[in-house]
Amino acid sequence: MSDIKIRAKSSNGVTTVKSLMSHVMETGLRKDKETGDPIPAHFIQEVTAKWKDDVVMTALWSGGVSKNPYLSFKFNGGEPGDPIEITWVDNQGNSETGTAEIS
Template sequence: MSDIRIRARIKDGETEVKCLMNHPMETGLRKDSKTDELVPAHFIQEVVCKLKDEVVMTANWSGGVSRNPYLAFKFTGGEVGDPVEITWTDNLGQTETATDQIS
């Protein structure tokens, strides 16, 4: 199962994409309450949305984004049935991708 839940809907010529990403989003500044050691940084650095393999949105994030981030945005040019793909890459080089068809 993907760590991204995505929904893409078209209304009045605009495609609205909503997605929820499962990620710990650690800043590297929080201390573990048991060990008093800093919890290593682990956060999403880049989110890319593609419509039919063409990039329509890129977001560059840092450790200041909350755990399990929610992202919503709109773009024009999509049609019902077109594939919308969301990919995130974190500071450890891990990636996750999910796809939905516009409805």
């Protein structure tokens, strides 16, 4: 399946994380153009970001977040080499985790 792209950079004691996830982010409101059938909702509901073992941010999402979501956030702390882990869970129970090191 897809993967999560993560870039994390620390500068002056603040780490900035940028991430890109692959997901259709269907709201459930759209209809198939040919058959007219509704396209079932399929979107990421929760994104958890960890620095080492600490959760630094939890994002709760609706289908109103754009397809292939981009997410950037910052936290105090973080040294080059520290691990960052981002996990998403969608409304159909799928999940994915990506990791990166702070540069």
